[in-house]
Amino acid sequence: MYTAEMLSLIETVERTREKRLKEAFPRLSAAEKTNILQSYHPDHMKDSMRPVKVGPNAGEKMPHELVDVLESRSMIDVDGLALENIDYDVDVLVIGGGGAGTAAALLAAERGATVLLATKLRHGDANTMMAEGGIQAATKENDSPAIHYLDTMGGGGFQNIPQLVNALVQDAPICIQWLERLGCMFSKDPDGTLNTIHGGGTSRKRMHFAHDYTGAEIMRTLRDEARNRGIKVVEFSPAVELIKDDQGQCAGAVLYNLETEQYLIVRAKTVIIATGGSGRLHINDSPTTNHYGATADGLVMAYRAGAKLIYLDATQFHPTGVAFPEQIVGQLVTEKVRGLGAQLVNIDGEQFIYPLETRDVVSSAIFRECRERQKGIPVPSGYGVWLDSPMIEMLHGKGTIEKELPAMFRQFMRFGINMAEKPILVYPTLHYQNGGILINEDAESEIPNLYVAGEASGGVHGRNRLMGNSLLDIIVFGRRAGKNAAEKAKTVKLGKLTLEHTKSFNKELEQQGLGQRVAPILLPDYRGKISK
């Protein structure tokens, strides 16, 4: 499937491969990192953001696409909807059926709570399913939660909330053990030792994986267990507004059945938002690795209800999205490819960055290589750089790619590209919302009885998440949210249900001349165009 021009450029990559195998590209100094981020990372581009005019974060800059949804009005007729007609009355409502939501539901049910899990698409349709590379945990003798802590803080620009990182790294091995006991098939040696490799920005090999279907393996296992436990799940029914009570506590949500177009009222003693991220808002007009439903619904609802957001001006671009073939541009090429030794190479067959710098830095280096230095490889959508995947076969033996990266191998073979023999073309792609709804180590937001877990939350990753800390985050904080929400539910007394907060938010919008748009948008609209 490569063009004749590309095939001739690949010869350059092949010519320099032997030499590069022995070549260690130097890591950047702290000053060089700051410099490259400020010059090339989209977070630092002035015209990509504006201050949000309403709500708890008024005056703070965020990407236009996020501000657009935060400054939108509710889709509900707040005066017309009868909140007294309750469809579901439960202890714990979990909003979102990905990894964080399912882990939360399992732990809440285990604590004896009645649980309802509401999700926009099918149970398991989530970024968790697409996470390929791995999950971090300091399980090896030469590693410790303290080293994991340091790596995570450094990756996040030392702006992570310390209590959250402490929870993340201390719970990590416990979570891996929980998953092992649920029957997750982590890649292991015959004696049971878990296989681990490096990720960008790790100082120990602590990336645990299940081939390159790590997220899928975790997601389908958790989903299967939720089904075994009989947890009630309503699919195709996203929450569109939080409900509070007259004492200001979170008290449920309004769901919208996408298929019957009916509203459903859920009263719940505690609510967990686990709605994931916002890649499908296409920040900076970028293609994205994210699943179809990643439209920031949880942020929108929580913001209207008065929850504070943090670090939403920090967006993660994954350095290696597919740049070619055109049909799958923007889809993820897992960091595990670099973890196994593949280098990033320009049109002249030279390395230009240490391949396992943190994601923000590697993405910036690729932008620089293509824009300023003009050493990218032309592709229909712009530029790409080579990810020299055949190196993996030379370093680890023939057949390694098909064995260790079956999803990647399959993805490229579908378009006639054998990545075990030819390098692949990559370019940064919109991947992760580093920030989100501010939480504490108990996964509580600032609104009473509202918990948040996973990508929808903010603070744990600072301004840049490390590979493998996201699958970890959803399990650690999903479990914490589920456990704490169930315990809290035992003592909660709810008052009268109300949407007063939505009404006053609508009023605030009106005063600012805003609110022409409606959010959550629930699904992106690609009708009549070719989506990114």
Next chain:
Amino acid sequence: MAAENKMVSIYIMGKQYEVPYGVTIMKAMEYAGYRFIRGCGCRGGFCGACGTVYRKPDSFRLKVGLACATMVEDGMHLTQIPFYPANRASYKLEELSPSLGTLLQHYPEVTRCLGCNQCTRICPQELSVMDYIAAAQRGDIEKTAHQSFDCIMCGLCASRCPAEIVQYNVGILARRLYGRHIAPRAAHLAERVGEIKAGKFNDELSRLMQMSKEELQRRYEARDIEQ
């Protein structure tokens, strides 16, 4: 698109649309005006939401693919199968033994396999589905687990099975039995969990949590990196 100007005709549930050549079925359907509720998930070949069956004018064969990973072709007749009813056994994993008896107790229909190989032929992941069902019939849980590992549970196998087996549910039961009861436990993991529960790292982490940004950064820059 590279070949933007070239258009092809496809038939979505019998209705003709002109769509750009070279795009995936999913993107073509959106171009044609569809806004998916069902039949679309990860858009990247991992979730199994977009199983699609199609025929092309030059062959009697019924073909399948994921809408997110299959390119449109001129004259293609297609429909998505975003849902197919399937029975699923419920179980307490911790109480099961990894044996043939367990598999047969939960999915007795695996013995009805006719060996027609339709499941293997239809699998968009190109798994040897019939082989892993054969392994399940023999009680070879390890083989069933490994051979079904790349399954995305799209359900196309079950849609074609004349013996009415739900192959992907047999697969996940085998994988969970393997992961829980057969695969060796990680001893280093159990040891580390014990250390954490005993509070071994609390003091060091408290110190790190209270450290200034400058001091943390100094330690970060100086940390040794495992080769």
